[in-house]
Amino acid sequence: MKSVRLFDYISFESDSWQVVAQDGPELALKSLTTNRIRRVPVADLLADESYLPDSSDRLPSLDNVAVLDTLDPTTREQTITLHRHVYEVLNGVPRAMARPRSSRRTSTASTTLWNSASTPRSKNYGVRARRWARAL
Known part of the structure; x- marks a missing residue:
């Protein structure tokens, strides 16, 4: 099952992104190559075949957590x-x-x-x- 969390690193439409914000059903993705911010509905992101989530087996870490x-x-x-x-x-x-x-x-x-x-x-x-x- 695909999922996405705030601050995850993902691959989407042949680019690397970081999820930097969520506004209701919409995510703000920051491109790691161009620093461009893009808004994408969560449903569209999860349904897209080019979306590759970060490893789902990683656990949250409390190191450097503000x-x-x-x-x-x-x-x-x-x-x-x-x-x-x-x-x-x-x-x-x-x-x-x-x-x-x-x-x-x-x-x-x-x-x-x-x-x-x-x-x-x-x-x-x-x-x-x-x-x-x-x-x-």
Whole structure:
């Protein structure tokens, strides 16, 4: 399924664009080659065969996000904590222990926290893990 988000980089009609604004059902796209701004209805963009979205498997990152500065301290801490937990579940290690991307090997099914939690180590543990996995 195709989707588009604010600040995504996309390919559209043989050019590279960045989504810089949204006004109702219309997007403002900035050309990365000419810096020209173009307004396109969202439906037309998603239906066009030349539209190629940014990788859909990428996750939002909280690195250099100015929106965190606008949150009250309690909400900010809760957001950062949740982000750390999601990172750990998806990557198998806490963010603080993660190696730089260039030296990190790709995560396999056996190394992720999700799979290690669902792999029974003892009979009792396996039942709890399966219940936890079903709850998600």
